Amino acid sequence: MADHDYGYTTWGKDWVRFAESLRQTRPDPQLPSARRMARDGKVQITFDDRTVRAVVQRGRGTSVVTIEVAPMSAEATAEISRRLSGIQPLLTDDLYRAVADAGHPPAPVLDSVDCSCPAGTPRCVHELAVYYDMARRIDDDPRIALDVQGFFHASAGGGQAPAEATAQRWIALNSLDPAAYFTAAE
Amino acid sequence: MTASTLPKTGQQLIPADAKGTRQKLPEARSAGQATYLPDRHMFALWTWSGGAVGAAPPVGDVETVPLVVPTPDLGRLRVADVDCVLVEPDRLVAVPLDSPGRSVDAWRSWIAGGEPALPIAAHAVPDATGVAVTTAEHASGVFRRTTSVGAEMRTALTAELRPYQVRGVSWLRETIETHGGAVLADEMGLGKTLQTIGCVAGRAEKGPQLLVCPTSLVGNWAHEIARFAPGLRAAIWRGGPLPEVGNGTVVLTGYPTLRMHGPALAGIRWRTAVFDEAQALKNPRTQVSKAARTIAAGARIALTGTPVENHLDELWALLNLVAPHLFGNRAQFRRRFVRPISDGSPAASARLRGAIEPIVLMRKKSQVAGSLPPKIHADLRCDLTEEQERLYDRLLEQVIDDGFGSGTERQTKVLAVLTSLKQVCNHPGLITDDLGELSGRSGKLDLCTDIVASNLENDAPTLVFTQYRQTGELLVRHFAERFGVNAPFFHGGLNQERRADIVRRFQSDDGPKVLVLSLKAGGTGLTLTRAADVIHFDRWWNPAVEAQASDRVHRIGQTRTVTVTTLTTGTTVEEHIAAMHDHKSALSDITDTSSVAELTRLDDDRLIEVLRRKRVD
Numbered sequence: 001m002a003d004h005d006y007g008y009t010t011w012g013k014d015w016v017r018f019a020e021s022l023r024q025t026r027p028d029p030q031l032p033s034a035r036r037m038a039r040d041g042k043v044q045i046t047f048d049d050r051t052v053r054a055v056v057q058r059g060r061g062t063s064v065v066t067i068e069v070a071p072m073s074a075e076a077t078a079e080i081s082r083r084l085s086g087i088q089p090l091l092t093d094d095l096y097r098a099v100a101d102a103g104h105p106p107a108p109v110l111d112s113v114d115c116s117c118p119a120g121t122p123r124c125v126h127e128l129a130v131y132y133d134m135a136r137r138i139d140d141d142p143r144i145a146l147d148v149q150g151f152f153h154a155s156a157g158g159g160q161a162p163a164e165a166t167a168q169r170w171i172a173l174n175s176l177d178p179a180a181y182f183t184a185a186e
Numbered sequence: 187m188t189a190s191t192l193p194k195t196g197q198q199l200i201p202a203d204a205k206g207t208r209q210k211l212p213e214a215r216s217a218g219q220a221t222y223l224p225d226r227h228m229f230a231l232w233t234w235s236g237g238a239v240g241a242a243p244p245v246g247d248v249e250t251v252p253l254v255v256p257t258p259d260l261g262r263l264r265v266a267d268v269d270c271v272l273v274e275p276d277r278l279v280a281v282p283l284d285s286p287g288r289s290v291d292a293w294r295s296w297i298a299g300g301e302p303a304l305p306i307a308a309h310a311v312p313d314a315t316g317v318a319v320t321t322a323e324h325a326s327g328v329f330r331r332t333t334s335v336g337a338e339m340r341t342a343l344t345a346e347l348r349p350y351q352v353r354g355v356s357w358l359r360e361t362i363e364t365h366g367g368a369v370l371a372d373e374m375g376l377g378k379t380l381q382t383i384g385c386v387a388g389r390a391e392k393g394p395q396l397l398v399c400p401t402s403l404v405g406n407w408a409h410e411i412a413r414f415a416p417g418l419r420a421a422i423w424r425g426g427p428l429p430e431v432g433n434g435t436v437v438l439t440g441y442p443t444l445r446m447h448g449p450a451l452a453g454i455r456w457r458t459a460v461f462d463e464a465q466a467l468k469n470p471r472t473q474v475s476k477a478a479r480t481i482a483a484g485a486r487i488a489l490t491g492t493p494v495e496n497h498l499d500e501l502w503a504l505l506n507l508v509a510p511h512l513f514g515n516r517a518q519f520r521r522r523f524v525r526p527i528s529d530g531s532p533a534a535s536a537r538l539r540g541a542i543e544p545i546v547l548m549r550k551k552s553q554v555a556g557s558l559p560p561k562i563h564a565d566l567r568c569d570l571t572e573e574q575e576r577l578y579d580r581l582l583e584q585v586i587d588d589g590f591g592s593g594t595e596r597q598t599k600v601l602a603v604l605t606s607l608k609q610v611c612n613h614p615g616l617i618t619d620d621l622g623e624l625s626g627r628s629g630k631l632d633l634c635t636d637i638v639a640s641n642l643e644n645d646a647p648t649l650v651f652t653q654y655r656q657t658g659e660l661l662v663r664h665f666a667e668r669f670g671v672n673a674p675f676f677h678g679g680l681n682q683e684r685r686a687d688i689v690r691r692f693q694s695d696d697g698p699k700v701l702v703l704s705l706k707a708g709g710t711g712l713t714l715t716r717a718a719d720v721i722h723f724d725r726w727w728n729p730a731v732e733a734q735a736s737d738r739v740h741r742i743g744q745t746r747t748v749t750v751t752t753l754t755t756g757t758t759v760e761e762h763i764a765a766m767h768d769h770k771s772a773l774s775d776i777t778d779t780s781s782v783a784e785l786t787r788l789d790d791d792r793l794i795e796v797l798r799r800k801r802v803d
Contacts, residue, residue, distance in 0.1 A: 008521060092515075094514075140522055140526070141522075170313050170324075171318060173254065173317055174317075178257075178262060180305060184303035
């Protein structure tokens with residue numbers, strides 16, 4: 001049975017799906033321990049743009065998991081920006097469904113997943129623990145779901161910035177140029 | 187979890203665009219800066235010198251404000267606590283600054299009607315989680331809209347709004363338009379009533395509006411609306427057939443009426459529904475909350491003065507009332523915020539502030555102190571309960587039957603009648619000796635209790651003055667029963683030693699949170715500056731006596747804004763006393779007895795006219 005401690009929001013659920021694929025037909029014995037590792041704080045995640053880097057502890061060993069997330073499609077970015085209408089992102093489950101119903105599901109796509117552990121299997125327990133920890137963080141703050149797909153970079157800077165029509169409330173700190181701090185950019 | 191891209195305020199550095207552009211910044215040496223604070227409609231003035239934040243310009247009291255500033259190498263931006271002086275827009279134009287930077291020039295130009303581009307310094311307010319900055323478009327948009335609302339309010343209201351109050355009105359409008367609802371949670375004394383009237387006045391032409399508040403405050407709302415927005419038609423509704431509603435009408439009613447007669451309101455499409463002291467709706471399962479949710483309204487506004495962050499379940503109830511589409515899922519709210527915050531997670535608190543920021547405006551007196559006078563006066567009208575009305579009328583009938591007599595007898599009699607009528611206003615039990623249950627029987631006591639409750643929440647010690655020993659004892663007992671606080675009573679019956687002891691204990695940091703004083707004994711000489719909040723439970727003829735008592739807290743050593751609240755029972759002789767204050771304030775040598783003597787000289791008919799209740803409905 002699914003553990004509802006992870007993915008209680010639709011945004012977090014996407015990451016649970018990486019661990020608990022709907023195509024999976026047999027129970028994966030690694031999942032309970034992956035969940036336990038996430039719950040016990042054995043996963044330390046840092047973000048760098050669309051790269052998720054996680055240090056995962058298990059027993060006395062430490063592994064590093066690196067996940068590259070694909071950028072969100074321009075259409076999905078535009079759709080979400082439009083619905084947020086320029087205010088602070090309030091990412092409810094309803095918004096998720098509306099965006100999905102409009103034909104642009106905001107679920108992330110993973111470009112690559114890599115783990116430093118020697119287990120030769122395609123799905124190691126470290127990787128699974130990272131998916132759960134991502135779900136947990138996103139449940140807490142769904143903006144991470146968008147951030148890790150480059151949403152805020154795209155809507156803040158980029159050529160045809162989708163959110164330009166309406167006055168946006170906030171702009172990500174890391175998308176600003178400190179050179180324009182004292183003198184306005186042209 | 188430790189490392190993440192969501193830093194706690196002022197801790198972590200965020201890399202800038204990796205373009206490696208390290209331009210020479212012309213203002214990197216030393217310049218005065220102005221950052222617009224959208225929530226307060228004020229400017230934070232600060233300086234940048236030698237690659238770091240410098241001392242605040244010497245033009246006022248220094249306050250610390252978190253702002254986004256560059257790192258010393260100008261390579262990145264980070265959140266830091268910056269020493270600032272806060273000024274209102276009018277003052278920014280003329281305030282003397284050494285070498286004003288581009289941000290100062292740009293805002294001065296905006297104030298003059300220009301629209302130059304703003305550097306980041308001009309809008310460097312971070313979000314609650316410290317990962318984003320207010321955009322230039324948002325800052326300039328708020329500034330422009332608020333300035334235009336300010337001009338509009340000068341003709342719509344008969345009162346002059348302070349800048350943060352103008353922002354309150356423009357914020358209510360924007361928020362209602364974007365989300366359909368808003369929670370105004372300013373600290374008590376900042377003028378939520380006035381800001382709400384400003385917002386309601388602007389929407390009057392588009393349909394009827396509804397305002398629900400505690401029963402004891404209905405009269406106060408009617409009074410304030412008549413005073414500040416004479417163009418609005420306030421209609422008090424206490425059940426029965428609804429008054430005729432149309433454009434420009436504001437129907438005022440109490441929560442008990444909403445609970446019992448709610449269905450009568452359901453047939454109308456209200457332009458706006460306002461819920462004052464909305465903590466009354468904290469439990470979503472109660473009948474009154476259900477009735478509130480069934481009201482069909484184009485916009486819902488909840489007003490509360492209690493610090494919402496301390497009561498997260500209550501907060502959710504308010505959010506759910508005004509914006510159910512954004513805060514519909516209570517279980518998610520609990521998991522995401524309530525649980526981690528109760529476990530002591532500061533990151534969760536910041537996330538919560540970020541999440542509610544779009545629909546909750548919450549300002550404290552300390553944040554807008556520069557816009558406040560040293561003393562705020564809040565004159566509240568409270569209503570009589572039915573028990574009070576009956577008793578008041580019966581006492582007066584008795585007096586009319588007995589007659590007032592003449593000569594000295596007359597003077598004694600008038601004084602006695604005044605005293606008993608004023609006691610009815612304080613609490614009917616003081617006359618009937620039925621002092622079992624105290625709550626719900628005196629509009630004034632209930633209102634006073636709400637204020638004290640709110641001050642207790644805010645850790646704001648309170649002085650309560652009364653003229654009557656019996657009333658004082660009743661207050662002490664009631665505060666003990668309601669809040670479990672042990673409020674000392676400073677009165678003339680205590681010897682010098684006990685009095686000194688009360689003052690000394692009150693001034694100590696962990697002293698009592700409420701102090702009751704008799705106006706005569708406690709009105710002069712004492713220094714009670716640990717409190718910044720004073721309540722006058724009953725009215726005295728001479729305003730100078732009240733002012734002198736209020737000055738117990740407003741003395742040298744007081745650093746906060748003092749809030750003086752007077753409680754006047756509407757439609758009664760207390761209103762007459764309050765009215766006398768207005769033309770008396772100028773005269774200082776009025777003795778207290780002369781006002782009574784003045785009344786004594788009236789003939790019986792005129793005298794009864796003064797004492798009789800003025801029916802409002």
